[in-house]
Amino acid sequence: MNAPVQTPLASETAAFPIPANVFAETVTEVKHYTDRLFKFRMTRPASFRFRTGEFAMIGLPNAEKPVFRAYSIASPAWDEELEFFSIKVPGGPLTEHLQKIQPGDTVLMRKKPTGTLVLDALLPGNRLYLFSTGTGIAPFAGVIRDPETYEKFDQVILTHTTRELAELRYGQELVETIKTDEFLSELVGDKLLYHGSATREGEHKGERITTLLETGKLFTDLGVPPMDPATDRAMICGSMEMLKETASLCERFGLEEGANSKPGTYVVERSFVD
Structure with a gap:
């Protein structure tokens, strides 16, 4: 195995030409x-x-x-x-x-963005679930701050599951920012619900999102009815295991996977950081 190459700081761009794309x-x-x-x-x-x-x-x-x-x-x-x-x-x-x-x-x-966690890949509905674990919350940080989301859905539910409570802070900050933003707070009102859980500590210790869905506790905690393919839509982003298990549960509720070319009732993202 070759020894790792010593690399310059991120600000040192002059040594390397930037490709046209x-x-x-x-x-x-x-x-x-x-x-x-x-x-x-x-x-x-x-x-x-x-x-x-x-x-x-x-x-x-x-x-x-x-x-x-x-x-x-x-x-x-x-x-x-x-x-x-x-x-x-x-x-x-x-x-x-x-x-x-x-x-x-x-x-x-x-220069070219892509992805399936976009509103265009979902059929019209009343309630949008955003299921995320870890850094999988990232695309939903944009979705919950986009006015189009609230034009298309009457209720938006963001769930974020991490290992430790401190790892929930990014999502909690997002929700707090929306509530205090002059424009977004008026637009969103009470349409946005948040459910954060840390599997290693806190009141939801040991409760993965799949457990919360299987037992129905997620719906009880939020005060909403179980998922219904006639009204509910979902986006899923997290580890490969979480994607598979959560998608399977969505399908048990009757949802069908969609894509940019063929909108459905739930979508997943399959691209990851290193």
């Missing part, structure tokens, strides 16, 4: 939540268009051939900046270096 953007904010999780914001290219919930391929200018990974865009389509929520992976080809970025550093992003 890649944007080079400037980090504007970094916030670390735990020793495993952080978010960052960066400038948005004037020509960059995306649908809320899509992901982009991002990397760092720290190698002759930068490593790119799929990251859900956590900001809504109207935001003037781009936000991302990331895990820190020791030794990860990208996150080992990405977690060290500072405002002023450069992040690379390929």
Whole structure:
């Protein structure tokens, strides 16, 4: 096995030419939540268009051939900046270096976004469930801040499951921000419900989202009826195991998977960071 190559700082872009299909953007904010999780914001290219919930391929200018990974865009389509929520992976080809970025550093992003966690991939409905674990909450950070979501659904339910309580903070901040935002608070009103659970501590200890769905406790906790394919829609984002199990449960409730080419009653995202 070859020894790891010593890489320069993220801000050192001059040594490497930027490919024509890649944007080079400037980090504007970094916030670390735990020793495993952080978010960052960066400038948005004037020509960059995306649908809320899509992901982009991002990397760092720290190698002759930068490593790119799929990251859900956590900001809504109207935001003037781009936000991302990331895990820190020791030794990860990208996150080992990405977690060290500072405002002023450069992040690379390929110009074409894509993804299935978009409203266009769902049939019309009354209630939208957003099932997430860990950094899988990222695309939903944009969805719950997009006015179109509340134009299409009467109720939006964001569930976020993590291992520890501190890892829920990003999602809790999002909900708090919406409630205090002059425009969004009036638009959203009481349409947004949030259910956060940490499997290793707190009142929901040991309760994975699949357990909450199987037992029906999620619906009891939220005061809503069980999922009904006639009215309910779902988006799912998390680990591969969580995707499979939650999708299976959605299908038990009668929901059918959709895609951009054929909208359905639930959708999943199958792209991950390293």
